[in-house]
Amino acid sequence: MNLLRIELFDPCLLSSIQEDLLIKNILRTHDPDFRYKIDAGHLLLVAESTMHFISPKFSYPQSNCMNSWNIEVFGLEEKLGYTIKKISHEIFCKCNEDGNLHEETMMLFETLGPFRWDAKVVLTLAAVVSIYGEFWLIMQLVHCNSLAALTAALKQMPRELNMLTLQCRALNLLLDTMIEAANLVLDFEGLPLQQELLDDEAIVVTKSKMNSDSSNIAAWTLFSLVYKLSGLCNDLREKLHTCQMQIDRQFPEKIRDLFKVAHFHNQEVLRVLFSLKNDLPLKDSSQEKYYGIQELKNKVVLLLISKPELFSVEEIFYLVRQMHDHPLHKKIGGSYAILWVPIPSSHTWSLTDELNFQFLSNSLPWFSIRRPWSLHSAVVNFIRQEWIYKNEPVMVVLSTDGVVTNLNATDMVWLWGAKAFPFSASREKELWEQENRILQLLIHGIDPLLTNWVEEGKHFCIYGSDNISWIREFNGSLKKIKSNGIQFEAIYVGYRNPSKDVENVLDISIEENLSISLSTTKMKWFWLRLESIKSSVARVEQAAHYNKSLQHVLRLLDACETSNDWMIIGEGSSTDVVILKGREVQECLNLVPELAENVTKLGLFDAMTCAMGPPLPVKPCYHNEILPSEEGLTEETVFCSRCKRPVEKFVVYQCNVTESAEQ
Known part of the structure; x- marks a missing residue:
């Protein structure tokens, strides 16, 4: 097999003028x-x-290379194997024919013309x-394999x-x-922002060394080619180091x-962060496709880091429910996108x-970022x-x-899902100012049964404990309440940082027919929401200080942190709740059967509020409450702010029109 063809035309013997002319022709x-x-x-x-x-001289193959036949190729009308075969034909077959080697080499460069420099070389x-x-494979098997x-x-x-x-060694x-x-060459082509961060001299000098890569022309006079190419590599390595140092100095400031x-x-912004080394840096597993950053144009992008x-x-699973399976996703899902950017703990x-x-x-x-390790x-x-x-994790x-509008929207996503769009810090404050249904806030998206209770306006309670004796006592009181004809539902949500013991509690609840x-x-989802509420409240508490829901949340968090036994009770559509902990829970529930008449008249929540308040005065207090028209016309019972008793409702009309000065 004729692997070499030596002619008088030897690039190693070219003068500088001839070499410059050759480079210009290649360019x-x-x-x-x-x-x-x-x-x-x-x-x-x-x-x-x-x-x-x-040859064992070469490094051992990587496992991901041996296990993957797919080399990513985009835009080519022909298979990659065919392209490589065509180039090998240009190199080897024409080298065995009579003809001008220089012209044949230039024809090879014409074939490689549409490719980037790194692709040409590789x-x-x-x-x-x-x-x-192929040659070595056949020669190794020639004495033991007939084929x-x-x-x-x-x-x-x-x-x-x-x-x-000797030829093989060379x-x-x-x-x-x-x-x-x-x-x-690949390292140089992969340098970020070459044109922006490198001075012209660094680019010109380095690329001139790259373009002098005579090894691509043919395989003749092997040892002299090795000598020259080694010198070029040393020089290119030095220039590449200079370029890297220059970029490393300027790139951080460029990002800021x-x-x-x-x-x-x-x-x-997305190009500088993620697309400097890869034209298709995004991976969408749902469609099994790779995308460029243009796929995110005109969208709010949540960088999940x-x-x-x-x-x-x-x-x-809960994140998928909140953002992908959310009812609003079909309506506004095209306006935002999540991009996962994984970063390991180590370097x-x-x-x-x-x-x-x-x-x-x-x-x-x-x-997700397709190759996060190359960031x-x-x-x-x-x-x-x-x-x-x-x-x-942050979003x-x-x-x-x-523009960065929120340094961490994770809590917003856990609490409101797609409803939090466009996920800015100002939107978080706005959502808290609008939030007025505390039970819905606690259980949104966790369980359809709880959602139905809220929508139907039912009275129910959420309770937590790690004490099975307390849970049994609590459920015993619930049965007494229901035996008095009072409709009242309860659901157990576990406790903070549950261990394997929670499984035992659930088994006992099923066996003894508890609540x-x-x-x-879903317990983990509930406590995730509670932690997110705590974190979100810490950010916006001052801005929304007078929001009633925030006050209830703070009391609930305090109850959870100071006692493992707690209960929150309210009506699905109500803006108010009762939060109790420890023995307070049992004391309250013991009062309910005695208040059956008030429950019928006022409702469970209001009856409990009255029962737990201070002793009522004997005489009427005659205190007046003036409420805005919308709130004043509500069907809910209003309690006196002084004596805490239900008040009678009157309608007062007040004229605020100012008479004309001309009259």
Whole structure:
């Protein structure tokens, strides 16, 4: 097999003028079609892995390379294998024909014209390695496999490799140097914001070294080519280091400046953060497709930043319910998008991190960064420092014009789901100002039964405890209340940080026919909501200080934190609730059967409010309550703010029209 063809035309002997002319001719053939996208890094890895089986000098193949046949290619009208075969034909077959080697080499560059520089280098390398690998495979089997022997005969290969020992050694050395050069070219092409952060001299000098890569022209005078290419690699490595240092100095400031101003859209921000090394950085597992950042244009983007394992399974399911399965999703789902940006605790990705990410990103119904391990360190540092990411999940919200409107919308998403759109900090305050149904706030989206109770306006209570004796006593009081004809429902929601004991409580509840209980998954959702309420209230408490729902929430949180035994009771549509803890619960429930008449007249909630208040005065207090018309006409019972008794309702009409000055 004629692997070499030596002519008087030797690029190693070119004068500087001839070399400059050759480079200019090569540059004229460079006409990249940006629709053509090839995963050059993966293809180079396959080439390196192939060479490992030819010579142990080469690094051991990566497991993900050996297990994956799919090298990502976009825009090509032909299969990648056909493209590589065509290039190998240009290199090897025409080298065996008579003709002008320089012209044939330029024809090869014409074939490579539509590809980027990194793809040109790696495609050429892959073409050489594929033929060389086929040659070695046949030669290793020629003495023990009849098919290999016959194939070698048809190709007119020598029966002994001893005849080519020197040539193979030289070719192995050349390919090793070519792989080194290819890695340097990929590193340079992957530098972020070359045109913006590098000065013109650094770009021109470095690219001139890249474009002098004579190894792509042919495989002649091997040792002299290795010598020259090694020198080019050393020089290119030095220039590449200079470029990297220059970018590392300027890139962090570039990112910070990017968020100091508003933009016409979010594309520039997303490009700098995620799309500098990859034209298709987004992965959508629901459609099994890769996308560019243009898919997020004109959308509010929630950057879900977390460890590669994301949330617990229960939290992931609940997030899907709140954002993807929410009733509003069909209406406004096209206006926002979640983009998962996983960042490991350490500075490097472990195998466990990668496996967790691959599993989850293939299962979630939203976008994720396709190769999060390739994020630039300046981007990761910016997220940690400027967005205060400390390994706990956060949702940073980017508006349609690329402005950060919320550094963490996670609590909003847990509480209101898609209703929280556009997920800004101001929207969170607005939602709290509108929030007036505390029971609905606590149980929204957790269980359809609870939702129905709220919508039907039923009286019910939510209670928690880790004490089975207290739970039995509580349920005994509930049965007495119901035996008096009072309609009253209760549901058990577990307790904060439940252990395996909660399973025993649930088993006993079923066995003894106690009250309804949430499943363990829904219990976790309830306590997740409660924690989110606490966190959200801490942010907006001052701004919405007079909101009644906030006051109830604060009391409930205090009850949960100071006692494991607590109860909250109210009517589904009511804006008021009663919150009790410890022995207060039992004392209150013991009063209810004695108040059957008041319950019929006032309702359970109002009757309990009266029963738990101070002793009523003997004489009327004659205190007046003047309420706004809408509130004054409500069907709910109004209690006197002084004596706490139900008040009689009167309608007063007041004229506030000012007479005209002319009259």
